[in-house]
Amino acid sequence: MLTFNEKLAIIEAFDELERKNVSLGRVNFQFQNSISDKKNIVYHLHPNGNGFVYAGHLASYDSDEKGMVNIRDFSADQLHQLLNEAIRALSPIEKTAAEEVIVGDSDKERWVDGENNLLILVNENEAWNIYFGLNLDASFDTYEEAEGFLREEGFTRR
Template sequence: MITFEQKLAIIESFPELERVNVSLGRVNYQFNESIYEKKNVVYHLHPNGNGFVYAGKLTNYQTDQKGLVNIRDYSAEELKQLIKESISSLSANKKTVAEAAIIGENQEERWVNDANEVLMLILEEEVWNIYFGLNLEETFDTLEEAEAFLMEEGFKRA
Protein backbone atom coordinates (compact mmCIF):
# COMPACT_ATOMS: atom_id res chain seq x y z
CA MET A 1 0.00 0.00 0.00
CA ILE A 2 1.32 3.43 -0.89
CA THR A 3 0.99 6.22 1.66
CA PHE A 4 -1.48 9.09 1.71
CA GLU A 5 1.31 11.48 0.72
CA GLN A 6 2.32 9.27 -2.20
CA LYS A 7 -1.30 9.07 -3.35
CA LEU A 8 -1.59 12.87 -3.12
CA ALA A 9 1.56 13.28 -5.23
CA ILE A 10 0.20 10.94 -7.91
CA ILE A 11 -3.21 12.59 -7.99
CA GLU A 12 -1.74 16.08 -8.08
CA SER A 13 0.34 15.09 -11.11
CA PHE A 14 -2.93 15.35 -13.09
CA PRO A 15 -3.28 19.11 -13.74
CA GLU A 16 -6.89 18.70 -14.89
CA LEU A 17 -7.95 17.74 -11.35
CA GLU A 18 -8.85 20.34 -8.73
CA ARG A 19 -8.37 19.63 -5.02
CA VAL A 20 -11.35 20.11 -2.69
CA ASN A 21 -10.80 19.62 1.05
CA VAL A 22 -13.72 17.97 2.83
CA SER A 23 -14.39 17.00 6.45
CA LEU A 24 -12.19 14.87 8.72
CA GLY A 25 -9.01 15.58 6.74
CA ARG A 26 -10.38 13.89 3.63
CA VAL A 27 -9.77 15.23 0.13
CA ASN A 28 -11.73 15.08 -3.12
CA TYR A 29 -10.32 15.81 -6.57
CA GLN A 30 -12.73 17.05 -9.22
CA PHE A 31 -12.56 17.02 -12.98
CA ASN A 32 -14.43 20.22 -13.78
CA GLU A 33 -14.34 19.57 -17.55
CA SER A 34 -16.51 16.46 -17.12
CA ILE A 35 -19.28 16.24 -19.69
CA TYR A 36 -21.39 14.43 -17.08
CA GLU A 37 -22.83 15.61 -13.78
CA LYS A 38 -20.21 13.44 -12.11
CA LYS A 39 -17.17 15.62 -11.32
CA ASN A 40 -15.40 13.76 -8.47
CA VAL A 41 -12.64 11.55 -9.81
CA VAL A 42 -11.07 10.97 -6.37
CA TYR A 43 -13.53 10.75 -3.51
CA HIS A 44 -12.82 10.96 0.23
CA LEU A 45 -9.10 10.24 0.14
CA HIS A 46 -8.29 9.90 3.85
CA PRO A 47 -4.95 10.34 5.65
CA ASN A 48 -5.14 6.63 6.60
CA GLY A 49 -4.73 5.80 2.89
CA ASN A 50 -8.31 4.81 2.19
CA GLY A 51 -10.17 6.48 -0.65
CA PHE A 52 -12.08 5.94 -3.85
CA VAL A 53 -11.78 6.67 -7.57
CA TYR A 54 -14.77 6.93 -9.87
CA ALA A 55 -14.92 4.15 -12.47
CA GLY A 56 -18.66 4.07 -13.15
CA LYS A 57 -18.22 4.38 -16.91
CA LEU A 58 -15.42 1.78 -17.06
CA THR A 59 -16.01 -1.93 -17.52
CA ASN A 60 -12.71 -3.38 -16.32
CA TYR A 61 -13.04 -2.48 -12.60
CA GLN A 62 -15.13 -3.85 -9.73
CA THR A 63 -17.15 -0.88 -8.46
CA ASP A 64 -19.70 -0.27 -5.73
CA GLN A 65 -23.26 0.93 -6.45
CA LYS A 66 -21.95 4.51 -6.86
CA GLY A 67 -19.35 3.48 -9.45
CA LEU A 68 -16.42 3.85 -7.03
CA VAL A 69 -13.31 1.70 -6.66
CA ASN A 70 -11.56 1.46 -3.27
CA ILE A 71 -7.88 2.39 -3.79
CA ARG A 72 -6.55 1.55 -0.31
CA ASP A 73 -4.27 -1.24 -1.57
CA TYR A 74 -3.49 0.13 -5.03
CA SER A 75 0.10 0.44 -6.23
CA ALA A 76 1.35 3.72 -7.68
CA GLU A 77 1.04 2.42 -11.25
CA GLU A 78 -2.44 1.00 -10.68
CA LEU A 79 -3.60 4.32 -9.22
CA LYS A 80 -2.15 6.34 -12.11
CA GLN A 81 -3.83 4.07 -14.66
CA LEU A 82 -7.22 4.16 -12.92
CA ILE A 83 -7.20 7.96 -12.63
CA LYS A 84 -6.17 8.33 -16.27
CA GLU A 85 -9.01 6.04 -17.38
CA SER A 86 -11.51 7.78 -15.09
CA ILE A 87 -10.68 11.21 -16.51
CA SER A 88 -10.88 9.86 -20.05
CA SER A 89 -14.29 8.30 -19.35
CA LEU A 90 -15.64 11.69 -18.22
CA SER A 91 -14.04 13.65 -21.05
CA ALA A 92 -15.68 15.01 -24.20
CA ASN A 93 -12.65 13.80 -26.14
CA LYS A 94 -13.22 10.13 -25.33
CA LYS A 95 -13.88 8.00 -28.40
CA THR A 96 -15.47 4.59 -28.34
CA VAL A 97 -14.26 1.94 -30.78
CA ALA A 98 -17.42 2.45 -32.84
CA GLU A 99 -16.94 6.24 -32.89
CA ALA A 100 -13.34 5.80 -33.92
CA ALA A 101 -14.53 3.60 -36.81
CA ILE A 102 -16.99 6.30 -37.94
CA ILE A 103 -14.46 9.11 -37.62
CA GLY A 104 -11.50 7.29 -39.13
CA GLU A 105 -9.08 9.86 -40.53
CA ASN A 106 -11.79 12.49 -41.05
CA GLN A 107 -11.81 15.93 -39.47
CA GLU A 108 -13.99 15.85 -36.33
CA GLU A 109 -15.26 18.23 -33.64
CA ARG A 110 -17.30 17.54 -30.53
CA TRP A 111 -20.13 19.81 -29.47
CA VAL A 112 -21.93 19.70 -26.10
CA ASN A 113 -25.12 21.28 -24.73
CA ASP A 114 -26.20 22.23 -21.21
CA ALA A 115 -27.59 18.72 -20.67
CA ASN A 116 -24.09 17.35 -21.43
CA GLU A 117 -25.27 15.65 -24.61
CA VAL A 118 -22.42 15.30 -27.08
CA LEU A 119 -22.68 15.53 -30.86
CA MET A 120 -19.87 14.80 -33.29
CA LEU A 121 -19.43 17.01 -36.35
CA ILE A 122 -17.46 15.10 -39.00
CA LEU A 123 -16.30 16.10 -42.47
CA GLU A 124 -17.01 13.09 -44.68
CA GLU A 125 -16.57 13.16 -48.45
CA GLU A 126 -17.05 16.95 -48.71
CA VAL A 127 -20.19 17.15 -46.51
CA TRP A 128 -20.51 17.86 -42.79
CA ASN A 129 -22.36 15.15 -40.87
CA ILE A 130 -23.65 15.46 -37.33
CA TYR A 131 -23.81 12.27 -35.28
CA PHE A 132 -25.47 11.57 -31.95
CA GLY A 133 -23.57 8.51 -30.80
CA LEU A 134 -23.55 6.23 -33.84
CA ASN A 135 -26.66 7.76 -35.39
CA LEU A 136 -26.44 10.22 -38.27
CA GLU A 137 -28.67 13.17 -37.34
CA GLU A 138 -28.08 15.85 -39.99
CA THR A 139 -25.98 16.55 -43.08
CA PHE A 140 -24.83 19.98 -44.32
CA ASP A 141 -22.96 21.17 -47.38
CA THR A 142 -20.85 23.70 -45.45
CA LEU A 143 -19.22 23.98 -42.08
CA GLU A 144 -20.97 27.32 -41.51
CA GLU A 145 -24.41 25.72 -41.99
CA ALA A 146 -23.55 22.90 -39.59
CA GLU A 147 -22.18 25.29 -36.95
CA ALA A 148 -25.26 27.54 -37.22
CA PHE A 149 -27.53 24.51 -36.74
CA LEU A 150 -25.58 23.32 -33.70
CA MET A 151 -25.64 26.77 -32.09
CA GLU A 152 -29.38 27.14 -32.76
CA GLU A 153 -29.88 23.79 -31.01
CA GLY A 154 -27.96 25.04 -27.95
CA PHE A 155 -24.63 23.29 -28.55
CA LYS A 156 -21.13 24.71 -28.23
CA ARG A 157 -17.69 23.30 -29.04
CA ALA A 158 -16.46 20.93 -26.36
Protein backbone atom coordinates in the same frame (compact mmCIF):
# COMPACT_ATOMS: atom_id res chain seq x y z
CA MET B 1 -0.01 -0.15 0.02
CA LEU B 2 0.79 3.45 -0.88
CA THR B 3 0.66 6.04 1.86
CA PHE B 4 -1.69 9.00 1.85
CA ASN B 5 1.14 11.31 0.75
CA GLU B 6 2.21 8.96 -2.06
CA LYS B 7 -1.37 8.78 -3.38
CA LEU B 8 -1.72 12.52 -2.99
CA ALA B 9 1.44 13.12 -5.06
CA ILE B 10 0.16 10.88 -7.87
CA ILE B 11 -3.26 12.54 -7.91
CA GLU B 12 -1.88 16.08 -7.72
CA ALA B 13 0.24 15.37 -10.82
CA PHE B 14 -2.99 15.52 -12.85
CA ASP B 15 -3.35 19.23 -13.64
CA GLU B 16 -6.97 18.78 -14.70
CA LEU B 17 -7.99 17.81 -11.14
CA GLU B 18 -8.77 20.43 -8.51
CA ARG B 19 -8.19 19.68 -4.83
CA LYS B 20 -11.04 20.19 -2.35
CA ASN B 21 -10.32 19.59 1.35
CA VAL B 22 -13.22 18.04 3.26
CA SER B 23 -13.79 16.99 6.87
CA LEU B 24 -11.56 14.74 9.00
CA GLY B 25 -8.47 15.42 6.90
CA ARG B 26 -10.00 13.82 3.82
CA VAL B 27 -9.51 15.22 0.33
CA ASN B 28 -11.64 15.18 -2.81
CA PHE B 29 -10.40 15.98 -6.31
CA GLN B 30 -12.81 17.38 -8.86
CA PHE B 31 -12.70 17.35 -12.65
CA GLN B 32 -14.43 20.57 -13.63
CA ASN B 33 -14.58 19.71 -17.37
CA SER B 34 -16.56 16.52 -16.76
CA ILE B 35 -19.28 15.75 -19.30
CA SER B 36 -21.21 14.07 -16.49
CA ASP B 37 -22.80 15.35 -13.31
CA LYS B 38 -19.94 13.54 -11.59
CA LYS B 39 -17.26 16.09 -10.80
CA ASN B 40 -15.57 14.19 -7.95
CA ILE B 41 -13.02 11.87 -9.56
CA VAL B 42 -11.28 11.18 -6.23
CA TYR B 43 -13.61 10.91 -3.27
CA HIS B 44 -12.64 11.00 0.41
CA LEU B 45 -8.94 10.21 0.15
CA HIS B 46 -8.26 9.60 3.82
CA PRO B 47 -4.99 10.04 5.77
CA ASN B 48 -5.08 6.26 6.44
CA GLY B 49 -4.64 5.68 2.68
CA ASN B 50 -8.20 4.68 1.91
CA GLY B 51 -10.17 6.45 -0.79
CA PHE B 52 -12.28 6.06 -3.91
CA VAL B 53 -12.03 6.93 -7.60
CA TYR B 54 -15.10 7.30 -9.81
CA ALA B 55 -15.05 4.66 -12.56
CA GLY B 56 -18.74 4.48 -13.41
CA HIS B 57 -18.01 4.76 -17.14
CA LEU B 58 -15.29 2.08 -17.08
CA ALA B 59 -16.29 -1.55 -17.53
CA SER B 60 -12.85 -2.91 -16.63
CA TYR B 61 -13.07 -2.04 -12.91
CA ASP B 62 -15.10 -3.57 -10.10
CA SER B 63 -17.06 -0.57 -8.84
CA ASP B 64 -19.85 -0.23 -6.30
CA GLU B 65 -23.41 0.89 -7.09
CA LYS B 66 -22.23 4.52 -7.20
CA GLY B 67 -19.45 3.72 -9.68
CA MET B 68 -16.70 4.08 -7.09
CA VAL B 69 -13.55 1.92 -6.92
CA ASN B 70 -11.73 1.52 -3.60
CA ILE B 71 -8.04 2.42 -4.11
CA ARG B 72 -6.74 1.36 -0.71
CA ASP B 73 -4.47 -1.40 -2.08
CA PHE B 74 -3.66 0.11 -5.49
CA SER B 75 -0.05 0.37 -6.64
CA ALA B 76 1.27 3.62 -8.09
CA ASP B 77 0.90 2.28 -11.64
CA GLN B 78 -2.64 1.04 -11.00
CA LEU B 79 -3.73 4.36 -9.50
CA HIS B 80 -2.16 6.35 -12.32
CA GLN B 81 -3.85 4.16 -14.96
CA LEU B 82 -7.25 4.35 -13.25
CA LEU B 83 -7.05 8.14 -13.01
CA ASN B 84 -6.05 8.42 -16.68
CA GLU B 85 -8.97 6.24 -17.75
CA ALA B 86 -11.47 7.98 -15.44
CA ILE B 87 -10.50 11.43 -16.71
CA ARG B 88 -10.56 10.29 -20.33
CA ALA B 89 -14.02 8.73 -19.88
CA LEU B 90 -15.41 11.99 -18.48
CA SER B 91 -13.67 14.33 -20.94
CA PRO B 92 -15.55 16.11 -23.72
CA ILE B 93 -15.31 14.36 -27.08
CA GLU B 94 -14.06 16.30 -30.07
CA LYS B 95 -15.10 14.97 -33.46
CA THR B 96 -12.19 14.24 -35.79
CA ALA B 97 -12.26 15.15 -39.49
CA ALA B 98 -12.29 11.44 -40.39
CA GLU B 99 -15.25 10.88 -38.08
CA GLU B 100 -17.16 13.74 -39.68
CA VAL B 101 -16.57 12.29 -43.17
CA ILE B 102 -17.66 8.77 -42.17
CA VAL B 103 -20.50 9.47 -39.79
CA GLY B 104 -22.33 12.49 -41.15
CA ASP B 105 -25.82 12.28 -39.63
CA SER B 106 -25.75 8.51 -38.95
CA ASP B 107 -26.13 7.00 -35.49
CA LYS B 108 -22.69 6.30 -34.05
CA GLU B 109 -20.79 5.29 -30.94
CA ARG B 110 -17.13 5.78 -30.01
CA TRP B 111 -15.19 2.87 -28.52
CA VAL B 112 -11.67 3.05 -27.03
CA ASP B 113 -9.21 0.49 -25.72
CA GLY B 114 -6.55 0.67 -23.02
CA GLU B 115 -4.05 2.13 -25.51
CA ASN B 116 -6.47 4.93 -26.45
CA ASN B 117 -7.19 3.50 -29.92
CA LEU B 118 -10.50 4.81 -31.20
CA LEU B 119 -13.03 2.81 -33.22
CA ILE B 120 -16.32 4.25 -34.44
CA LEU B 121 -19.41 2.04 -34.62
CA VAL B 122 -21.89 3.38 -37.19
CA ASN B 123 -25.39 2.22 -38.09
CA GLU B 124 -25.63 2.62 -41.85
CA ASN B 125 -27.62 0.86 -44.55
CA GLU B 126 -29.09 -1.69 -42.11
CA ALA B 127 -25.60 -2.79 -40.98
CA TRP B 128 -23.35 -1.97 -38.03
CA ASN B 129 -19.94 -0.94 -39.36
CA ILE B 130 -16.76 -0.43 -37.35
CA TYR B 131 -14.28 2.14 -38.61
CA PHE B 132 -10.67 2.77 -37.66
CA GLY B 133 -9.96 6.23 -39.04
CA LEU B 134 -11.29 6.24 -42.61
CA ASN B 135 -10.95 2.47 -42.95
CA LEU B 136 -13.83 0.01 -42.56
CA ASP B 137 -12.57 -2.55 -40.05
CA ALA B 138 -15.59 -4.85 -39.70
CA SER B 139 -19.29 -5.08 -40.51
CA PHE B 140 -22.09 -6.85 -38.62
CA ASP B 141 -25.78 -7.52 -39.16
CA THR B 142 -26.79 -6.62 -35.59
CA TYR B 143 -25.70 -4.21 -32.91
CA GLU B 144 -25.25 -7.11 -30.48
CA GLU B 145 -22.73 -8.80 -32.79
CA ALA B 146 -20.75 -5.59 -33.21
CA GLU B 147 -20.82 -4.84 -29.48
CA GLY B 148 -19.66 -8.39 -28.66
CA PHE B 149 -16.77 -8.08 -31.10
CA LEU B 150 -15.66 -4.74 -29.64
CA ARG B 151 -15.79 -6.01 -26.06
CA GLU B 152 -13.82 -9.16 -27.00
CA GLU B 153 -11.16 -6.93 -28.53
CA GLY B 154 -10.85 -4.95 -25.28
CA PHE B 155 -12.80 -1.84 -26.24
CA THR B 156 -15.27 0.03 -24.05
CA ARG B 157 -17.97 2.48 -25.12
CA ARG B 158 -17.11 6.09 -24.54
